[in-house]
Amino acid sequence: MTMTAAVPVSGGRHGSITLLLRLSDAIAAILLAADLVVVCASVLLRFCFNAPVEWSDDVARGLMVGSAFFGAASALARGENVGVSFFRDLLPLRLRTLVDAASAVLVVLISFYVAYNAIKLGSLTAGQTTGSGLPLELTFYPMGIGALFMTVFAIDQLCARPLPDIVRGLVAVAVVTGLYLAWDYLSPSSVPSAGTLMLIGFFAMLFGGLPIGFALALAALIFIWVEGALPGVIFAQQMARGIDNFVLLAIPFFILVGYLMEANGMSVRLIELLQRGVGRMRGGLNVVMVASMVLFSGISGSKMADVAAVGSVLIPAARRSKQNPGGAVALLAASAVMAETIPPCINLIILGFVANLSIGGLFVAGLLPAALMALVLIAVSIIFGKRPAEAEDVAPQMPVSGLWSGAIASFGLIFMIFFGFKSGFATATEISAFAVAYALVVGSLVFRELSFKSAAHSFVQAATRAGLVLFIVAAAQSLAFTLTLQQVPHAVGDFMLGLSKTSGVWLFILLAIAVLIVMGSVLEGAAALIIFGPLLLPVAVQLGIDPLHFGVVLVIAMGIGLFAPPLGLGLYGACLIGNVPIEQTVKPIMGYLGLLFLCLLVIAFVPWLSTALPRAFGY
Known part of the structure; x- marks a missing residue:
């Protein structure tokens, strides 16, 4: 029994993926350092010169959202996303391999869905401003780009598996989806409610070893997809709302x-x-x-x-x-x-x-x-x-x-x-x-x-660990939103x-x-x-x-x-x-x-x- 992500890190990572990981680390750390400068400068200006900076909170929150998603992407690339492996480890080897492959496919799908809707939300909010007059889309575009990095890392980890396992994982996800669609088409009155399917999907994926943040996000997505009345951008908006807070x-x-x-x-x-x-x-x-x-x-x-x-x-x-x-x-x-x-x-x-x-x-x-x-x-x-x-x-x-x-x-x-x-x-x-x-x-x-090198490494470690925590917070907020509905x-x-x-x-x-x-x-x-x-x-x-x-x-x-x-x-x-x-x-x-x-x-x-x-x- 080990505390590992359900999707392991690719062993033979290509140079381009390594370069992308370094870029993700650098962006997450730089955004965190910029946040530190903004907050410290804002306090000093307010306390020493009685000159509060009105835009500081908005900028700090936007930087945090971006840093969190790039940090979460780096954490995913290193396989640091934790999941419950106890029940998965009890499965026969062949079934466990299938569950792992299906989990890897789901991580790709969830990451891409977050990225697509965050970028779409950025375009929809173009021209809107925050309370201090800053462009609102500057919060959503970094989130979307960070989620795109996450998607690339997830695809890399999926492709690191043997081809038969990848095919089985894709088929498993497609079969489950197809069975639901057929059931809904043939006998819609007997299909469980969106809330029931959400809970079933959540616990099935959680006990299957899917990393916790992705299990929470998938549960919210199941409700949104089955219920059918909510646009996907609501999901991205709720994830951003979950961590877009100065506290x-x-x-x-x-x-x-x-x-x-x-x-x-x-x-x-x-x-x-x-x-x-x-x-x-x-x-x-x-x-x-x-x-x-x-x-x-x-x-x-x-x-x-x-x-x-x-x-x-x-x-x-x-x-x-x-x-x-x-x-x-x-x-x-x-x-x-x-x-x-x-x-x-x-x-x-x-x-x-x-x-x-x-x-x-x-x-x-x-x-x-x-x-x-x-x-x-x-x-x-x-x-x-x-x-x-x-x-x-x-x-x-x-x-x-x-x-x-x-x-x-x-x-x-x-x-x-x-x-x-x-x-x-x-x-x-x-x-x-x-x-x-x-x-x-x-x-x-x-x-x-x-030294400068050790300090920079500390910023990268902190941004990655914080991204891991804040991604779970964001996903939990999206699930809490669906529970409230x-x-x-x-x-x-x-x-x-x-x-x-x-x-x-x-x-x-x-x-x-x-x-x-x-x-x-x-x-x-x-x-x-x-x-x-x-x-x-x-x-x-x-x-x-x-x-x-x-x-x-x-x-x-x-x-x-x-x-x-x-x-x-x-x-x-x-x-x-x-x-x-x-x-x-x-x-x-x-x-x-x-x-x-x-x-x-x-x-x-x-x-x-x-x-x-x-x-x-x-x-």
């Missing part, structure tokens, strides 16, 4: 901070200082792992970036100290769950955006719940940890002065993030932009370890309200936790929150549950699902980073997740843990 720009910036910290040496210094301080106590290496995730999560919003930064240093250290690497990876994954509510978490930003909640309030609300879970993990690490003598060979060797410089720089970054929120000097997005600038200055001028939120709300009136609010909370754990395991975390957050939060408010408290509960539940075996995609990612088979992590991760689930129940039924700090800080 979401914090996602690529905070991801970039994480990569820059790794490149400029800040992460290694901070981890080694923690090892020097507590690494020789009982269970010290595990304590260092939890503490490192706490600190890194206070800087980078990307959990997988945090897992990579911490795991790349501490998993080899666990092997050197003869510790079970499966147990170490399990604790690393559990620490990522714990860190889901430590600001500036990407999932908190996404939930705040889709549910119209205060992002600053969510950030503050998540601190005490995260502290509770961290203390539990640290206590377990100490109680069941190894004796100090067994971990002597993992003591760090870097001079103390170098360690403290990294720690001071890291804490300066954390202070900047929290001071920015509390002071009201800047928004979450603007703070994330200055965090990037801070990491660049520290790495290049203070530590002198961040079918009045699913209203139906779910009525059902949950009726259930709660007869059985109590506690049952609603437990059901919400169960839904997010299950869907967080099946879907990537952002998609689960985008679809179910707006469904459940209005019901919670009607039942008198504090929305910030309930939002924190949803994010933690989603995190448990994301790292839960056998489907949790986050666990597969941690195993890949630690180079450990998932089978070695199942037993220890279930123990850790059991403890975190108990913590979640305490957090869910003791609202004070989530509401005390927001009230104290005026949220």
Whole structure:
């Protein structure tokens, strides 16, 4: 079982495809860098000269949409799109090959449909302007061109398969389409509704291993095609709308901070200082792992970036100290769950955006719940940890002065993030932009370890990872739009309200936790929150549950699902980073997740843990 895209990367890529990938990387990184300049300049002009730039938000959003789709194209070219491979791996080899080929065909079709309709939407909006007077089509044309790159990469990956497999994949897609058309022609009254076919198609493709972003997009497309009344440009418009928001720009910036910290040496210094301080106590290496995730999560919003930064240093250290690497990876994954509510978490930003909640309030609300879970993990690490003598060979060797410089720089970054929120000097997005600038200055001028080449590579990595996340967000928005058309939120709300009136609010909370754990395991975390957050939060408010408290509960539940075996995609990612088979992590991760689930129940039924700090800080 592996966390891989359903469509593998072409092994013998032609030079033209390699050149196109480099071009896609460069465009995505340049657009991200331009976004950084626009946001930082806008804040400085507003604060220092009281001269706000009216067009800055529109330009920043347009640049983000373009960067996201070029980054998503690069991610597809490298085979980084994740999908649920558990069920696909259970199929016989011949059937699995057929499913993989059909998935590759669908990726080509979806990519092309996005590209065609985004470019068409650009032409239809020609002459229209944004609120600040900028041409509206400048948002859609880069999106369409990025999707065209995606289409070319998808075709390349399809053509890398043996010709018989390609033919079988094309035939399979054509047969399914033909069967539906014949059924609709011969007996239209017996054909399932568009919503039913959408759900069937979504789960069939999801369990078949189709990358999650494409499975979400395909579900929305099935509804649009079957329902027949909506033009294709609506699909592209909804995808753009899903990420065309200044708040979401914090996602690529905070991801970039994480990569820059790794490149400029800040992460290694901070981890080694923690090892020097507590690494020789009982269970010290595990304590260092939890503490490192706490600190890194206070800087980078990307959990997988945090897992990579911490795991790349501490998993080899666990092997050197003869510790079970499966147990170490399990604790690393559990620490990522714990860190889901430590600001500036990407999932908190996404939930705040889709549910119209205060992002600053969510950030503050998540601190005490995260502290509770961290203390539990640290206590377990100490109680069941190894004796100090067994971990002597993992003591760090870097001079103390170098360690403290990294720690001071890291804490300066954390202070900047929290001071920015509390002071009201800047928004979450603007703070994330200055965090990037801070990491660049520290790495290049203070530590002198961040070269232009490594900084450029960090921008490419961040644009690719952010494109991966934002493409899923865009696809989830298109699916959420179709669900709204079918009045699913209203139906779910009525059902949950009726259930709660007869059985109590506690049952609603437990059901919400169960839904997010299950869907967080099946879907990537952002998609689960985008679809179910707006469904459940209005019901919670009607039942008198504090929305910030309930939002924190949803994010933690989603995190448990994301790292839960056998489907949790986050666990597969941690195993890949630690180079450990998932089978070695199942037993220890279930123990850790059991403890975190108990913590979640305490957090869910003791609202004070989530509401005390927001009230104290005026949220």
